Amino acid sequence: MDNIITIEHIAKIYQVGTEEVHALADVSLTIDRNEYVAIMGPSGSGKSTLMNILGCLDTPTKGIYDFKGVNVSDMNDNQLAQIRNKEIGFVFQTFNLLARSDALHNVELPLIYAGVPSAERKERARAALVHVGLESRMHHRPNELSGGQRQRVAIARALVTNPSIILADEPTGNLDTKTGEDIMALFHEIHQKGNTIILVTHEEYIAEHAARILRIRDGLIEKDEIVDRRRIPTKNNASFL
Amino acid sequence: MKSYFIELKEGINISLRAIRANKMRAILTTLGIIIGIVAVTTMSTAIVGLRQAFINSISSFGSDVLYVDKFDWLGGHDWHSMRNRKNITFEQYEKLRNTLSSYSAMAPNLRSFGAKVKYAQKSTDATMIYGTTEDYVKTANLVVDKGRFLNSMDVKSGRKVCVVGTDIADALFPREDPVNKEIKVGGMPMTIIGVLQKQGSGLFGGFSPDGQIIMPLKTFENSVGKFRSNLRIDIKVSDQNRINETRDEVIAIMRAIRKVPLDKPNDFAVNQQEAFKELYDKTVGVVGIAGLFITALALFVGSIGIMNIMFVSVTERTKEIGIRKAIGAKTWSILTQFLSEAIIICLFGGIVGLMISFPLSLVINQFLPTAMPLDIVIISLLISAFVGVVSGFLPAYKASKLDPVEALRYE
Numbered sequence: 219m220d221n222i223i224t225i226e227h228i229a230k231i232y233q234v235g236t237e238e239v240h241a242l243a244d245v246s247l248t249i250d251r252n253e254y255v256a257i258m259g260p261s262g263s264g265k266s267t268l269m270n271i272l273g274c275l276d277t278p279t280k281g282i283y284d285f286k287g288v289n290v291s292d293m294n295d296n297q298l299a300q301i302r303n304k305e306i307g308f309v310f311q312t313f314n315l316l317a318r319s320d321a322l323h324n325v326e327l328p329l330i331y332a333g334v335p336s337a338e339r340k341e342r343a344r345a346a347l348v349h350v351g352l353e354s355r356m357h358h359r360p361n362e363l364s365g366g367q368r369q370r371v372a373i374a375r376a377l378v379t380n381p382s383i384i385l386a387d388e389p390t391g392n393l394d395t396k397t398g399e400d401i402m403a404l405f406h407e408i409h410q411k412g413n414t415i416i417l418v419t420h421e422e423y424i425a426e427h428a429a430r431i432l433r434i435r436d437g438l439i440e441k442d443e444i445v446d447r448r449r450i451p452t453k454n455n456a457s458f459l
Numbered sequence: 460m461k462s463y464f465i466e467l468k469e470g471i472n473i474s475l476r477a478i479r480a481n482k483m484r485a486i487l488t489t490l491g492i493i494i495g496i497v498a499v500t501t502m503s504t505a506i507v508g509l510r511q512a513f514i515n516s517i518s519s520f521g522s523d524v525l526y527v528d529k530f531d532w533l534g535g536h537d538w539h540s541m542r543n544r545k546n547i548t549f550e551q552y553e554k555l556r557n558t559l560s561s562y563s564a565m566a567p568n569l570r571s572f573g574a575k576v577k578y579a580q581k582s583t584d585a586t587m588i589y590g591t592t593e594d595y596v597k598t599a600n601l602v603v604d605k606g607r608f609l610n611s612m613d614v615k616s617g618r619k620v621c622v623v624g625t626d627i628a629d630a631l632f633p634r635e636d637p638v639n640k641e642i643k644v645g646g647m648p649m650t651i652i653g654v655l656q657k658q659g660s661g662l663f664g665g666f667s668p669d670g671q672i673i674m675p676l677k678t679f680e681n682s683v684g685k686f687r688s689n690l691r692i693d694i695k696v697s698d699q700n701r702i703n704e705t706r707d708e709v710i711a712i713m714r715a716i717r718k719v720p721l722d723k724p725n726d727f728a729v730n731q732q733e734a735f736k737e738l739y740d741k742t743v744g745v746v747g748i749a750g751l752f753i754t755a756l757a758l759f760v761g762s763i764g765i766m767n768i769m770f771v772s773v774t775e776r777t778k779e780i781g782i783r784k785a786i787g788a789k790t791w792s793i794l795t796q797f798l799s800e801a802i803i804i805c806l807f808g809g810i811v812g813l814m815i816s817f818p819l820s821l822v823i824n825q826f827l828p829t830a831m832p833l834d835i836v837i838i839s840l841l842i843s844a845f846v847g848v849v850s851g852f853l854p855a856y857k858a859s860k861l862d863p864v865e866a867l868r869y870e
Contacts, residue, residue, distance in 0.1 A: 270864050296790055300787065308785050310867070314867065330466060331788050332462070332787065336465075
């Protein structure tokens with residue numbers, strides 16, 4: 219077995235006033251290399267908290283998070299930043315691009331924090347943008363791009379560092395169905411190339427693109443199931459331009 | 460180390476972009492620093508200039524010269540009681556000269572403010588007229604440009620000769636050589652034997668040494684200074700390091716010569732140039748430092764403005780900070796980014812401030828002998844950068860410590 223993520227009895231407890239809120243009660247799971255996992259759950263189920271912990275944006279209150287053989291549960295802020303930079307590619311529902319920077323600079327950003335020299339940075343960022351079909355949009359700013367194109371820039375940014383996992387939080391939530399389908403096709407292709415993808419969603423339809431679905435409720439894993447009939451998205455070439 | 464520079468460069472680029480995106484805000488914020496820097500540099504230029512002017516104006520008094528006078532130049536005594544002291548006489552000078560163990564020059568002198576000087580149809584005003592001896596060229600540190608200074612023969616026989624400053628030579632002899640020309644000083648005809656080298660004006664042009672006339676003591680007594688018989692004795696010491704010992708010796712000898720009883724204070728004073736500087740620093744100098752402190756408050760107010768706007772900038776860009784952190788920006792990457800923004804604003808303010816205060820210092824230069832010194836330029840740029848660090852640190856620290864989850868959620 220070649221597992222990337224091993225989580226053992228993780229809990230996340232928030233102190234709200236005098237009350238303790240258990241966002242995650244007790245979660246254990248493993249994710250292997252080149253898996254395509256969807257995390258599903260209604261709002262308030264703890265799926266966002268789980269995603270933040272998996273993405274090293276937050277640390278658990280209890281339990282062990284082992285990432286590629288390294289215990290990240292009690293790393294400090296800067297060590298976590300380094301893990302996020304090198305090992306994790308984020309794709310967000312609201313894209314989270316820098317509004318004042320063009321597509322190329324947005325994709326370059328993680329490489330800047332990785333200390334990659336300018337020439338190599340530009341070359342790799344360009345290649346990532348070509349990969350997502352945006353070679354003609356490199357010098358456009360986010361507000362000059364459509365929603366689908368913005369999400370492609372975000373995906374290029376996630377891919378540019380060759381991370382161990384791609385963590386996508388409702389990546390189609392702000393897109394129309396057709397554009398959403400294109401994005402799912404892109405994820406499918408990325409997965410085919412050997413990447414590990416964790417997809418957070420509350421839409422059954424989107425989750426069914428993954429090979430495995432983790433259903434979260436009340437801070438616990440309710441169900442961990444294999445998808446029998448995966449949806450294979452159809453690529454709509456027209457929207458790539 | 461290499462990645463440090465890559466991130467630093469990014470930090471500076473982000474700051475420049477952020478400043479460009481909020482031009483008006485940046486300009487208004489910078490204005491506070493500009494005003495502060497203009498106030499501080501102009502003030503310190505004026506302070507340096509004022510002191511330089513003062514030092515220039517007392518430079519005709521040598522630092523290795525003791526001035527024995529009836530009057531204490533720094534006051535400290537009642538002026539009327541000083542005026543009633545007995546005059547220092549030529550006999551006392553001769554006794555002092557014969558008794559003092561070591562000195563390099565000693566010149567008794569009488570002085571008079573102003574007199575009409577005439578040559579042919581032209582006339583001018585002399586600022587100071589001295590009657591003295593050949594030693595005066597050494598005690599007053601004079602340099603003769605044309606002709607010669609007084610010699611012992613001129614002094615002994617009281618010849619009607621004089622040495623003049625360049626202002627007088629230029630006014631009366633615009634196209635002629637003044638040496639050996641006969642002029643009238645206060646109605647008394649005398650021959651110019653030498654012209655002094657130009658020394659430059661004193662404080663606000665008053666009592667310029669270039670307007671002086673120097674003649675033998677006897678000649679002075681017979682012309683301008685018939686009723687002035689209070690002598691001053693200028694003593695150039697042979698060893699400047701032992702000026703205080705010579706001073707004590709002079710006091711002891713003068714007390715003996717003037718027969719001052721043991722229980723009475725000196726009825727004369729031994730003055731020094733150093734005392735002027737001390738008095739200056741104690742009075743004008745203190746006022747100057749207070750002024751500098753008050754103008755520095757303007758810079759302080761400017762820095763509060765920067766801090767305020769940096770806090771606004773951090774709040775506005777919470778989401779951006781969240782994105783950068785999610786993507787791998789470390790604490791200090793964010794800290795560097797916001798600190799460099801504050802420093803750039805301040806340095807820009809400092810440079811613009813200098814560009815305004817430099818011409819102002821040229822205006823000051825019309826009144827005081829100074830231009831803006833280079834060290835003030837460097838210090839004020841360092842101060843601007845320092846203000847940037849101080850006022851940018853708290854906002855930048857706040858930004859760097861933001862929780863990425865919270866920051867990403869911020870709308």
